[in-house]
Amino acid sequence: MSFELLSSLIEKKDNRTVMGLDPVLSYVPEFMLNDARDNYGDTLEAAGAAITRFCMGLIDCAADYVAAVKPQSAFFEQYGIQGHIALERVIAYAKKAGLYVILDAKRGDIGTTAEAYANAGIGMTKIFENEVRACEADCITVNPYLGIDGVKPFIDTAVKYDKALFSLVKTSNPSGKEFQDIISDGEPVYIHVADKVAAWGEPYIGSDGYTPVGAVVGATYPEQLALLRKRLPHTFLLIPGYGAQGGAADDVAVGFDKNGGGAIVNSSRALMCAYKKAGDTSGENYKKHTVDAVIEMRDAINSAIKARS
């Protein structure tokens, strides 16, 4: 139940990294862009073809090393229907490669609307006498601003279909503070949210010790990350903001439990665009460079965790 599959994949691969899939066209190797452009012109179809191919290539090379991928829905959605088709194909491809898939969609609404989002992401949709799975993701990110009404349908769906969710708690961006750090009763709003997230998940703790209701806590606030790790012993953490946004291995190490479990660290651009940093301007060897970057990140985080224990 809950995050058990993710926990077991992390242990098996000894890797606490989730590879973010942010399919921005400028990240895609030039030879793939040229092929797509030759075939489809400057169209949404070309964009869909290029990002699908790139994401599948990244999954091919990284599947032996990472536990999970996190496709960012926004970057697919900007390509309209072609982007949605790409997203569906990439998720199905990642599942076939044995990866855990976190759909980063930050959905949130109330009642039956939230239920529809939950069905769309991690559940099933009833069509007359049939139940159809619109998306094969294992997990979805949600926004808690609407309170439990907005999150409960995701929890119910996760419990029903053995899936999971991450609620935003303390985001990695500078202006996340504006509302998340407003102080009330001596605690910032994100602590109030964190406590609710823990309480919402509590009835459903899995055999790995974690509930299906995880929390997003940015790597850019290591003190708060350490505090939240202690305060929420049964809450799985998704930690964005590593690398490009400034979080380092020592910063994220505090997000793990004493067995090195209970959290996963995202990196998108640094893994997807490793070939650029390596000076491979054509991107022909992007797979090699991504694998190198994945291994480097894996080892840096594992070492930082080991150094603390």
Next chain:
Amino acid sequence: MSFELLSSLIEKKDNRTVMGLDPVLSYVPEFMLNDARDNYGDTLEAAGAAITRFCMGLIDCAADYVAAVKPQSAFFEQYGIQGHIALERVIAYAKKAGLYVILDAKRGDIGTTAEAYANAGIGMTKIFENEVRACEADCITVNPYLGIDGVKPFIDTAVKYDKALFSLVKTSNPSGKEFQDIISDGEPVYIHVADKVAAWGEPYIGSDGYTPVGAVVGATYPEQLALLRKRLPHTFLLIPGYGAQGGAADDVAVGFDKNGGGAIVNSSRALMCAYKKAGDTSGENYKKHTVDAVIEMRDAINSAIKARS
């Protein structure tokens, strides 16, 4: 700029109602469901066909009376690719019918991710040398939990393409209170959010007196609605929760300015399923019943506004 088009359509049709399009299969008239099932079986294609046909029929009958429609993305997304295709077609159809389209997607993320969501909903996406519009909506709903980093890209996109957005402020559901009503510095969080929303929009006030950054304020909290109307004189309000959720005409009347402008009230199920309430079990005359319900709601709100002035 901003909400000028919506303001002018409201004035022209003398109607402060937005028809919500929540395409749940159980709302669709039986004869349409039967046709779709006959053609496509119990599949996502059948769902897509049925909801597209129903939404287009609703647009056909209501276009002369309402200023705007508000498709709820969640209910389309639950049908996967077929739902996305339906959403794109319904939005294009509503635009052709001269309606203002509010895409209710409650998106929110940071930086380039929020920019991608903004492009997906109300902007354009760059594909090599081409700029493509993935979606024809005039306006999108957003979630402010991530602060200005999460909202600014939507504002920039709205300003650039003459579109608009509504940020959640005080939602209509009971547990919206959990975080929105946390008190800090003597004011609930939603007031802090409301003040930011007003400040974010201030540089861009249009000729109708409103900024392109509107606020969602539920009809179920009429006191707070009245307070926010006064506090945010240049913020357009989207008011959900009328009818099914308990808000009455007198409750929403306080959300309008002294000229009866600056706000729009949503109703979804009561308009879409008016045929059911009228006892038309087959749904064959759903258009007539929807128009009757639209006119009744228009007149009730207009009378309540008049009674206050």
